[in-house]
Each structure stands twice: as structure tokens, then as C-alpha cells.
Amino acid sequence: MQNLKNIGLKTTTPRLKVLELFQNQNAGHERHLSAEDVYRHLMADNQDIGLATVYRVLAQFEQAGILSRNHFASSEANGPGAGGAGRAMYELADAQHHDHLVCLDCGKVEEFFDAAIEAKQHAVAKSKGFELADHALSLYAHCTKKVCPSRPVGV
Amino acid sequence: MQNLKNIGLKTTTPRLKVLELFQNQNAGHERHLSAEDVYRHLMADNQDIGLATVYRVLAQFEQAGILSRNHFASSEANGPGAGGAGRAMYELADAQHHDHLVCLDCGKVEEFFDAAIEAKQHAVAKSKGFELADHALSLYAHCTKKVCPSRPVGV
DNA sequence: ATGCCTGCAAAAAATTTGCAAATGC
């Protein structure tokens, strides 16, 4: 795959498999994955790839702009039993930038883009004498559509 | 101090000292502190308080709404040598909510509030069938005022 | 060939937990 060579990385099995995993976001896995998630998926696919390698590949891909890393603050967004914003979540870095809306009831992550918010962010930074380089915006909210799997009754 | 009793916590030395530390944000410390920061400040004040206790107190204060926790993604925002968004930063939960602008050159954290952004966030959540409960917005930017201590030359 | 990569194991870093002793009310 050219993708990898283009960024100065040799085409190796771990890298290929990790890339595939993110690009084939159909086979029963979400778009946002933690290092551990990736590792488990590879294991399930009988790939003998170490967790340390997964971390290294994820870091390389992030630096190359192929993946982007998020830190969600809600415990629900991470695995069940995961406390706080312990783990990083990776996702394919699409052409279109977006922010996240995390469901506090089931942990599902939706994406959104709001041009007005983006513009305002730049304005805020500039007004304070800064040039905006990046930002992270996560909304934590409750589903009002009564469709959350793990939704508490009556909430 | 009533603050503590009001939230169902006994008035103990560790709690009092931690609260004091955040309320007296004058004596050579920043407004945003990590658990380790708090611990070091207490040590410097000859308080014999364990790090585990600091973590417990911070968690209690956060739940009580006295402090709020942030996870900044830039390495500069955390201590020198701190990688990524490893540690949580706590600050006094003011009456006025605000978001953060983190300087990518020196790690300094400025605060801002933008009503338009806040309103838009609610609108976005509602439009997706959610009720916004909380959010985290951090801007990462470069200082254009040439006043950053650790500012790379010519940037 | 040769230098980039990997797996494994150990190290780090941040935070949590178990438990007996200490403390507030």
C-alpha cells in the first residue's frame, strides 16, 4: 500500500493490519478504537502482533496524520469499567475535520462539524493574541430518543 | 469551614489544606494543578499528606463541584517531560463556566468564555436528539505576541 | 547487507484500592 511508503514507513504486517482495521470499519467494530481495542481485534484475527507494536504503530499513524487521537472524559465512552479519561481513542483522520458528541448513557460517539463554532474558536484565539493550531471539543449529552441500549429507565 | 460540611465531608486537615491551596492561588502556583502538583505544594508546606489522599480529596471535591477536572492534550500544558494527556489538571470551579486556551509554546493556560460557542453547542446536541450535559473545549495555539518564555526563536 | 521493525519483558507514569491506625463529631 502506497499510503505507508509515502510517509516514510516500511510496509509491514502490523502496519498494514492496523490500517486495514481502521479502513474496514464495518466488521463489527466501531470507528473509535483504543490501543487495547485494536490489539484485541488483531488477536481475534489471529495476528500475532504485540501490544507495544500497536502503540508504536498508532503513534506513527497519528504523526503521519492518518489517525487522530482523542481523549474522552466520560467513563461510558471508554470500555465498561474504564474510569475517567484514562485511555486514548483513535479514529481514521478523515478529510473533513469534526468534533465529537459522546452519549453519557451508552458511550456511543457521534461526530459533528459546526462552521460557526470553528470560526468562533479562531476568533477567540486571535483576540487573545494566539494563532489557533488545533482544538478538541467534546460534548457529553443524554439521549432523548429513548434508543440507548444501556439507558437507565426513566431518565 | 462550612464548605466541607455542606457537602457531607468531615473537616479534616488534608481537605482543608487542599481547599486552601486552590483558593489561595497567589503564592507562586498556577490555577491549574495536577494531583502531583498539589502533593508537592503540600509537601513544601510541611504537610504530611499522602499522594493517595490527595487523589481521594480531589475526586471528592470534583464530585462536590468544588473543583473541575480537565485533560489537556498538549504535552506542554503538563509538566515538562510529561507526555501527551497523561495527567488530569484540577482547578477551582468558578461561578462562571469557561473553556481553555493552551499555549503550545509555553504551556500556559488561559481561560475564555464565548456565549455564541456555548449556545451553538446546545443547538448541535439538540439537533442530534441529545440534551447537552457537559462539554470540554480546549484550544491549542501559538502565541503571536513574542512573550512566551520557552518560545522557539523565529516561530 | 543493513538499517528499519517487531515481540517480549521490564519500566514508567498515573491513579486506585486494601487495611490497620488515627481522627472528627
Next chain:
DNA sequence: GCATTTGCAAATTTTTTGCAGGCAT
């Protein structure tokens, strides 16, 4: 006095690093 709280140490969790061997080019 008694439940709450603390300090210490050990355990967890997440991520990073050292190193000897392996693989892509």
C-alpha cells in the same frame, strides 16, 4: 464511641522503552 478518613504499600491501568532477533528493500 463509632463511622469516617488517612497514610502506606501494593495493585491496576495505560503507555513507553530496551534489547536481541527479523524482515523489507
